[in-house]
Amino acid sequence: xxxxxxxxxxxxxxxxxxxxxxxxxxxxxxRCLYCxxxxxxxxxPTHIDVPRFIRQIASADVLGAGExxxxxxxxxxSCARVCPVEVLCEGACVxxxxxxxxxxxxxxxxxxxxxxxxxxxxxxxxxxxxxRRVAIVxxxxxxxxxxxxxxxxxxxxxxxDRRPLPGGLNTYGVAEYKMDRRTSLEELRLLFRxxxxxxxxxxxxxxxxxxxxxxxDAVFLAVGLARARRLGVPGxxxxxxxxxxxxxARVKARDPKVVGxxxxxxxxxxxxxxxxxxxxxxxxxxxxVTLAYRRGREKMSxxxxxxxxxKGDGVRVLTDLAPRRVLGRRKVEGVEFVRTRAVGGKLxxxxxxxxxxxxxxxxxxxxxKDRSVAGLFGAALNADGTIRVxxxxxxxxxxxxxxxxxxxxxxxxxVNAAADGKRAAWSIxxxxxPDAVPDAANAYWVSTIDGRVxxxxxxxxxxxx
Amino acid sequence: xxTRTKPxxxxxxxxxxxxxxxxxxxxxxxxxxxxxxxxxxxxWGGAVWxxxxxxxxxVNVTSxxxxxxxxxxxxxxxxxxxxxxxRPLETNLREIxxxxxxxxxxxxxxxxxxxxxxxxWHDIVKKVQDAGCDGxxxxxxxxxxxSERGMGAAVGQVPDYVKMVTEFVKEKAKVPVLVKxxxxxxxxxxxxxxxxxxxxxxxxxxxxxxSLMGVDVETLVPKFAVGGKAAHGGYCGPAVKPIAxxxxxxxxxxxETRGLPISxxxxxxxxxxxxxxMLLGAANVQLCTAVMHHGFRxxxxxxxxxxxxxRRKGFAKLSDFVGRSAPDIVEWxxxxxxxxxxxxxxxxxxxxxxxxxxxxxxxxxxxxAVDRRRGNRKPHVVTDDCVGCNLCSLVCPVEGCITMTEVExxxxxxxxxxxxxxxxxxxxxxYRRH
Numbered sequence: 072x073x074x075x076x077x078x079x080x081x082x083x084x085x086x087x088x089x090x091x092x093x094x095x096x097x098x099x100x101x102r103c104l105y106c107x108x109x110x111x112x113x114x115x116p117t118h119i120d121v122p123r124f125i126r127q128i129a130s131a132d133v134l135g136a137g138e139x140x141x142x143x144x145x146x147x148x149s150c151a152r153v154c155p156v157e158v159l160c161e162g163a164c165v166x167x168x169x170x171x172x173x174x175x176x177x178x179x180x181x182x183x184x185x186x187x188x189x190x191x192x193x194x195x196x197x198x199x200x201x202x203r204r205v206a207i208v209x210x211x212x213x214x215x216x217x218x219x220x221x222x223x224x225x226x227x228x229x230x231x232d233r234r235p236l237p238g239g240l241n242t243y244g245v246a247e248y249k250m251d252r253r254t255s256l257e258e259l260r261l262l263f264r265x266x267x268x269x270x271x272x273x274x275x276x277x278x279x280x281x282x283x284x285x286x287x288d289a290v291f292l293a294v295g296l297a298r299a300r301r302l303g304v305p306g307x308x309x310x311x312x313x314x315x316x317x318x319x320a321r322v323k324a325r326d327p328k329v330v331g332x333x334x335x336x337x338x339x340x341x342x343x344x345x346x347x348x349x350x351x352x353x354x355x356x357x358x359x360v361t362l363a364y365r366r367g368r369e370k371m372s373x374x375x376x377x378x379x380x381x382k383g384d385g386v387r388v389l390t391d392l393a394p395r396r397v398l399g400r401r402k403v404e405g406v407e408f409v410r411t412r413a414v415g416g417k418l419x420x421x422x423x424x425x426x427x428x429x430x431x432x433x434x435x436x437x438x439x440k441d442r443s444v445a446g447l448f449g450a451a452l453n454a455d456g457t458i459r460v461x462x463x464x465x466x467x468x469x470x471x472x473x474x475x476x477x478x479x480x481x482x483x484x485x486v487n488a489a490a491d492g493k494r495a496a497w498s499i500x501x502x503x504x505p506d507a508v509p510d511a512a513n514a515y516w517v518s519t520i521d522g523r524v525x526x527x528x529x530x531x532x533x534x535x536x
Numbered sequence: 537x538x539t540r541t542k543p544x545x546x547x548x549x550x551x552x553x554x555x556x557x558x559x560x561x562x563x564x565x566x567x568x569x570x571x572x573x574x575x576x577x578x579x580w581g582g583a584v585w586x587x588x589x590x591x592x593x594x595v596n597v598t599s600x601x602x603x604x605x606x607x608x609x610x611x612x613x614x615x616x617x618x619x620x621x622x623r624p625l626e627t628n629l630r631e632i633x634x635x636x637x638x639x640x641x642x643x644x645x646x647x648x649x650x651x652x653x654x655x656x657w658h659d660i661v662k663k664v665q666d667a668g669c670d671g672x673x674x675x676x677x678x679x680x681x682x683s684e685r686g687m688g689a690a691v692g693q694v695p696d697y698v699k700m701v702t703e704f705v706k707e708k709a710k711v712p713v714l715v716k717x718x719x720x721x722x723x724x725x726x727x728x729x730x731x732x733x734x735x736x737x738x739x740x741x742x743x744x745x746x747s748l749m750g751v752d753v754e755t756l757v758p759k760f761a762v763g764g765k766a767a768h769g770g771y772c773g774p775a776v777k778p779i780a781x782x783x784x785x786x787x788x789x790x791x792e793t794r795g796l797p798i799s800x801x802x803x804x805x806x807x808x809x810x811x812x813x814m815l816l817g818a819a820n821v822q823l824c825t826a827v828m829h830h831g832f833r834x835x836x837x838x839x840x841x842x843x844x845x846x847r848r849k850g851f852a853k854l855s856d857f858v859g860r861s862a863p864d865i866v867e868w869x870x871x872x873x874x875x876x877x878x879x880x881x882x883x884x885x886x887x888x889x890x891x892x893x894x895x896x897x898x899x900x901x902x903x904x905a906v907d908r909r910r911g912n913r914k915p916h917v918v919t920d921d922c923v924g925c926n927l928c929s930l931v932c933p934v935e936g937c938i939t940m941t942e943v944e945x946x947x948x949x950x951x952x953x954x955x956x957x958x959x960x961x962x963x964x965x966x967y968r969r970h
């Protein structure tokens with residue numbers, strides 16, 4: 072069994088996107104057209120100067136490329152692996168207009184950040200201590216990015232996180248074949264060398280909230296989302312029903328007991344997490360994996376390339392099936408669905424049941440909003456349970472309390488969280504020191520918060536300012 | 537956490553100071569104050585203004601530039617027939633003044649070209665100095681159009697003229713004077729010596745090389761023609777870099793001009809190109825073609841690359857490495873005849889394309905063999921026959937697959953000069969001659 076587990080981790084969970092070879096990187100980097108007002112830069116929530124870092128790779132300045140990336144995105148090492156670049160930078164590449172393959176931006180980015188990690192030195196250092204302290208709740212991408220940029224501005228930054236390891240979903244929730252846990256932890260280890268304090272295993276309650284508000288000059292809430300949403304159907308509490316994030320966390324912990332644990336699994340949901348869970352179920356040795364979604368294929372929020380990946384792993388995708396109950400006496404034996412169709416935007420259920428036999432059900436219908444934490448800090452929520460903020464400053468309704476990441480956007484990509492962390496760091500600084508202007512050490516990353524303004528095209532004879 | 541050292545990039549070429557060694561060469565990118573200011577906003581350390589002349593300004597033709605692409609690479613070589621500035625002198629002077637007022641820390645150098653008359657040079661030198669420029673660059677290099685009018689390369693090709701005009705300028709110059717040299721000469725050391733003799737504070741090189749971009753074989757009309765006719769132009773861009781490097785090294789190592797400050801120009805596109813010029817003796821560098829290809833923004837990559845390299849190499853300032861490699865450029869007769877390298881092919885990374893085999897077998901020394909008998913596509917080097925010429929490693933498409941390895945011969949170093957002095961005795965055969 073141990074040998075089988077070892078084989079599974081090696082063969083099925085090595086990273087899907089392999090690093091570029093030297094020749095591939097050379098050819099790919101020299102293909103980049105070095106666009107001026109480049110659409111890939113605009114498409115990146117952190118506005119990494121993609122053409123610039125690719126040109127740096129092409130001119131053999133790989134560490135310089137790494138600096139360009141990490142300046143704009145402190146989490147650039149993980150984003151190179153987990154970003155859905157097909158719908159972000161690579162999806163925006165001008166080569167599409169030429170009916171040619173876009174530049175492999177993510178793999179080039181990975182080449183640069185891998186080099187930084189091999190070099191073992193961050194391309195920037197903490198700013199001189201300014202005597203002020205910021206508490207960050209949540210060590211996921213938003214919190215980690217915020218802490219890093221605050222350190223560069225000279226703040227003491229302490230992160231509080233309820234889990235034993237930092238990284239949030241990067242460490243616990245990203246499909247292991249996209250990025251393994253080790254990579255996430257390595258990224259943070261290097262980043263936190265800026266002098267970030269991390270208090271792990273700390274549950275935030277009213278007492279702690281009061282203390283943080285009292286002891287710190289500002290608080291950044293990057294708490295992500297709360298527990299998994301439940302199906303709300305009979306049989307849901309039977310042994311064998313697990314939520315997707317708990318399942319993925321076990322895979323990422325490389326729990327040997329997860330290998331070969333199921334002969335037939337049904338995954339319920341239509342998003343990218345459902346796909347991740349289904350593919351990882353197949354890759355941990357489940358011979359029959361069925362993904363069932365209650366609406367049509369076109370309504371699935373999972374990206375096409377993710378669905379194709381799962382299908383390649385042998386996952387059967389069924390649509391227009393809503394779960395009515397989980398079957399089984401002492402443990403799960405199957406799921407009873409009803410066929411649905413949309414009538415005027417509403418789902419109408421068929422009477423006849425469809426039963427899919429299984430010994431495990433993975434529920435992946437999203438996470439609930441955490442409606443409790445913001446209140447402890449006096450911050451108000453929106454009606455949908457997200458924390459209310461001013462989008463430009465990420466200020467909440469409570470004084471000196473800021474928020475970002477999934478808790479604010481309802482659940483987006485790692486890169487969106489990293490962008491929020493960066494925005495929050497500068498916003499905290501501007502709130503505590505309204506007259507602050509970025510100094511030389513911080514000017515570049517601050518310029519990437521809203522994207523660099525491309526120099527205007529000026530008429531001949533005019534001046535540019 | 538370890539503190540990162542911050543190398544000092546400030547440069548000083550013949551007394552003209554700039555916060556970094558990257559200047560825009562005198563060319564279209566420095567045609568106007570608006571352009572130069574935008575370049576300075578991006579971080580350029582200096583700019584040599586598009587060459588100023590006497591009023592009335594020249595008239596240019598339309599269709600001015602041509603390029604040579606190589607495979608998928610755009611603009612491997614670049615050609616132009618544009619003349620000096622076609623804007624009134626007064627306009628340029630006013631803009632130089634405005635640029636200096638706004639960017640006092642950057643180097644603004646006025647490139648000049650007027651007829652070879654003392655009064656003409658005195659007049660323009662006074663005017664540009666009054667405008668506030670930090671230095672002068674005498675354009676003795678432009679190879680097209682202006683040379684037909686007795687200026688540009690027509691001056692640079694005659695050392696006596698170079699010396700005479702430099703003297704005219706030095707009579708009135710209060711700021712450092714660089715003489716820009718043309719490569720269209722048999723030996724660039726002669727005009728360089730003449731510039732020094734005339735009192736130049738430094739030289740800048742190379743200007744462009746005489747060139748013709750080709751003929752369209754379908755229409756039989758010259759490429760990039762002006763109404764069906766073409767004039768020769770000036771060639772530049774990545775393709776000319778080795779020619780420029782040689783000339784820079786020649787001047788850096790020449791007994792008469794050693795120590796004369798050099799501003800290096802010619803095919804510089806990247807930070808490492810710039811470093812090569814500086815290692816061979818250039819105090820700073822000037823760029824044009826790469827900027828015309830990609831815009832002013834490339835200075836950010838140049839600076840980042842230079843800074844990162846200096847940090848890795850432990851250099852704190854430019855003078856720590858300027859000229860460091862120049863002494864290693866010697867005459868052929870000083871090379872060691874007893875030095876031996878042979879090629880070796882890495883079986884692991886070899887892809888069996890035979891590029892090395894055919895090149896070696898047909899054109900050089902027949903020392904790469906392929907043994908097909910056991911289905912083996914991969915060639916190997918017959919080490920005893922290898923003369924260490926490098927050709928196989930140059931044609932090999934796989935980086936790092938063919939390496940040239942030094943072989944210990946156990947022989948004392950012997951140069952051609954010593955060999956001749958020894959009466960052609962004492963050479964131990966380091967390679968097999970057929």
